[in-house]
Amino acid sequence: MKIPFSPPFIDEDVLNEVSDTLKSGWITTGPKVKALETEISKLAEISNVLCVNSATSGLMLALHWFGVGEGDEVIVPSYTYAATALAVIHVGAKPIMVDIKDDFTIDTSELKKKITTRTKAIIPVDIAGWPADYDTINQIVKNEEIIALFKPESLQQKQLGRILVLSDAAHSIGAIYKGKTIGSLCDLTVFSLHAVKNVTTAEGGAICINLPKPFSCSEVYENMRLMCLNGQTKDAFTKNKAGGWRYDIALLGYKMNMPDVCAAIGLAQIRKYKTVLLPERKRVALKYSQLFANYEWAHLPLLIDNETETSFHIYPLRIKNITENERDLIIEEISKEGIAVNVHFIPMPMLTLFKGLGYKIDDYPVAYDNYSREISLPIYPQLTNAHVKLIVAQIVKAYLLIVNNHD
Ligand SMILES: Cc1ncc(COP(=O)(O)O)c(C=O)c1O
Numbered sequence: 001m002k003i004p005f006s007p008p009f010i011d012e013d014v015l016n017e018v019s020d021t022l023k024s025g026w027i028t029t030g031p032k033v034k035a036l037e038t039e040i041s042k043l044a045e046i047s048n049v050l051c052v053n054s055a056t057s058g059l060m061l062a063l064h065w066f067g068v069g070e071g072d073e074v075i076v077p078s079y080t081y082a083a084t085a086l087a088v089i090h091v092g093a094k095p096i097m098v099d100i101k102d103d104f105t106i107d108t109s110e111l112k113k114k115i116t117t118r119t120k121a122i123i124p125v126d127i128a129g130w131p132a133d134y135d136t137i138n139q140i141v142k143n144e145e146i147i148a149l150f151k152p153e154s155l156q157q158k159q160l161g162r163i164l165v166l167s168d169a170a171h172s173i174g175a176i177y178k179g180k181t182i183g184s185l186c187d188l189t190v191f192s193l194h195a196v197k198n199v200t201t202a203e204g205g206a207i208c209i210n211l212p213k214p215f216s217c218s219e220v221y222e223n224m225r226l227m228c229l230n231g232q233t234k235d236a237f238t239k240n241k242a243g244g245w246r247y248d249i250a251l252l253g254y255k256m257n258m259p260d261v262c263a264a265i266g267l268a269q270i271r272k273y274k275t276v277l278l279p280e281r282k283r284v285a286l287k288y289s290q291l292f293a294n295y296e297w298a299h300l301p302l303l304i305d306n307e308t309e310t311s312f313h314i315y316p317l318r319i320k321n322i323t324e325n326e327r328d329l330i331i332e333e334i335s336k337e338g339i340a341v342n343v344h345f346i347p348m349p350m351l352t353l354f355k356g357l358g359y360k361i362d363d364y365p366v367a368y369d370n371y372s373r374e375i376s377l378p379i380y381p382q383l384t385n386a387h388v389k390l391i392v393a394q395i396v397k398a399y400l401l402i403v404n405n406h407d
Pocket residue numbers: 053054055056057080081083084125168170171191192193194204205
């Protein structure tokens with residue numbers, strides 16, 4: 001039997017919504033994107049959400065909006081998908097990498113040590129859907145000594161008066177941190193709506209705008225919207241109406257808007273996210289944890305802890321006391337059985353680009369340890385409990401073969 005890693009969830013509702021868009025006579029940014037923004041706003045419990053064409057774009061747009069550029073530093077965890085740091089490099093700034101904790105999120109005590117007068121933003125990442133420690137990060141940026149180090153340059157930096165907290169929530173739509181929804185926990189939060197994500201638009205991202213006073217979040221929304229449409233004062237939908245032809249280019253923007261035909265997929269999914277799709281992911285994750293609880297060598301991920309709950313995006317199993325090579329051999333064995341698994345993530349200092357920029361994995365021991373023992377298991381609504389049992393049985397078999405060396 002073949003078990004894919006992460007097929008998209010495409011049902012009749014998705015097909016109907018996409019078909020409706022295709023037949024409507026309007027396929028790029030328009031009413032479906034607006035409707036998706038409204039649904040994400042409801043889910044994140046905030047008023048202003050802007051959809052863009054990827055989370056990578058969303059991170060770049062947010063940094064660009066804040067005026068981050070050459071000579072600036074942005075703190076990121078060493079253990080994340082490369083896009084977190086690539087967005088920083090693309091706007092001309094330097095990613096400052098920090099090691100992680102056992103729960104895969106940024107180590108806030110290490111983070112504090114890396115703040116300098118050049119630090120303009122911190123990008124915590126909710127790896128696998130498990131929220132970073134937002135209370136501590138928000139406290140750090142609001143600490144008087146840290147504020148004294150902040151050297152604002154752009155208008156936005158002067159208005160905020162401190163380091164920006166920009167969450168890379170690519171994995172964590174629908175997750176809860178201490179009773180609060182992801183999207184409402186810091187200044188700006190970026191979701192990914194990429195094909196493998198919990199809610200998808202094939203490719204896409206969404207920026208949740210939750211800035212404190214004196215910002216007007218609706219004005220920031222309008223400003224970012226302009227920035228994601230080449231700085232053009234009228235979007236194509238408005239310009240397309242009779243008599244609506246005249247426009248201006250008000251500022252230097254990017255082309256990062258989401259098309260309606262993509263938004264339609266996400267719209268059909270998000271309407272059943274909290275009632276069907278998220279609970280189904282939770283069912284799969286809890287089943288894995290229940291079955292692996294019988295094996296002392298299985299290091300289970302944090303899923304629920306008091307009022308914090310993951311989005312169940314990735315199930316990052318770790319195996320105790322194995323080497324990176326043994327992990328690779330276990331993956332090879334289960335792949336032979338047609339089960340597709342993954343590793344989230346190869347820490348950035350191990351990748352060619354970042355090695356070339358001088359980052360060294362030896363500086364991030366927890367990131368390496370987590371990576372070397374991690375296997376991400378299939379997790380999606382279509383997976384049955386029988387599939388989960390089969391996957392666990394194959395992992396147990398592979399573990400015994402590779403580590404204990406017996407059949
Ligand atoms: C942690 C993290 N950040 C950012 C991204 C980038 O998302 P996108 O593909 O929507 O640009 C991803 C994508 O997988 C991710 O895993």
